[in-house]
Amino acid sequence: MPKNVDGVDKNEYQYHLKDHLGNVRTTFAVRDDDYQTGFETVENPYFDNYDQITRLANFMKKSGSYSHRLTGGGTDIVGLMKTLYVSKGDKISAEVYGKYLDAQFTDEGVNGAALINALVTMLGGGTITGEGTIVQNNLNTDFISAAMADDGQESSPKAYLNYILLDKNFNYLYSGFDRLGSSAADPGDGTGTHQRLSFEEILVQEDGYLMVFLSNESDQSVEVFWDDFRVDHHYNAVLQADDYYPFGLTFNSYQRSYSKANNFKYNGMExxxxxxxxxxxxxxxxxxxxxxxxxxxxxxxxxxxxxxxxxxxxxxxxxxxxxxSTQRANAVAQAKKFVDEKKAGNQYEMGGKGAPGEKVDCSGLVSNCVKSGGESDPNHGDESSGVLNIESN
Structure with a gap:
């Protein structure tokens, strides 16, 4: 199926699930949504809080001119974030490149207590109300921040690539993190090496919401710089779904916005x-x-x-x-096959007639046609098996 992706015409495979009558019940496609930024633009609508983060043009970038700075210290904890609605079976990968100013880092104190409040505030655009309050309460109950859960021995800031999965009612399910190590230290002149943090595959076990975000949970204020942040969402997109009344009228129909309709529906007809x-x-x-x-x-x-x-x-x-009907058509086709092939046990001939009072043995023909028509036991089946239809031909 033709599909335009970022202004480029491409093709997309679509799949159809049918019931026993050939009715198309669901049309879906396997898709990848790729969200990425090098922090070069002033705006980016694909991320939740792009307009709230700090972008700087300096030598700490990995590519382009800009990078994203997080200082930690209790006031600048949560960085760029992407929230996705996910379904069971979805796969998400993410990566980011980071480094920090080694000259500023002196201790490994943790300021994990402020993370949840900062996280929910970012989601709410600066305020915590309604659903944000529910998320905050649930995370306070079950979630442990990366800095608190991290038992690594790295001598580096508590800076992480994180993810948190919530169910459809915003209850905490599970989370993960990847920490920036001491190899990402920069002496202050841009000569240090960026470290790649990543989640190669997050397999979603339950429908809900996935938050992927950057953080600096260091108690000390230390500048951490992020660049080339990417989140990839691999999922099955339901494009259309239909239920049918017995004679084919549709109801409970759904069609995904901006997707091309599938007109092959009842019995696979257009x-x-x-x-x-x-x-x-x-x-x-x-x-x-x-x-x-x-x-x-x-x-x-x-x-x-x-x-x-x-x-x-x-x-x-x-x-x-x-x-x-398919049943009767199968029976008639089988009858024609027997006539054409004239197999042993079938003595019927085109135009052939027995002498007065004689019978022509068509038992093999009739039995196999009835089987083709759907009757498993032609000797003891009912009359709906196709025998009467065959005789009327």
């Missing part, structure tokens, strides 16, 4: 957007609101009405071509 009729591949059009075809049946002699749909039994039989 729906006309204007009339809402279905157009089977070969023979006629079908109106699901009436449960009737709009043209006469091409095999009219076989059914009780020339306009009937699936012998009035749409729960059991599909009719994707608009000519006959």
């Amino acid at each position: 729906e006309d957007e204007e009339t809402k009729w279905y157009f089977p591949e070969e023979f006629r059009t079908y109106d699901p609101s009436l449960g009737r075809f709009m043209q006469i049946d091409p095999v009219i002699k076989s059914h009780e009405s020339p306009y009937a749909w699936n012998t009035n039994n749409p729960i059991l039989y599909p009719d994707p071509l608009g000519s006959d």
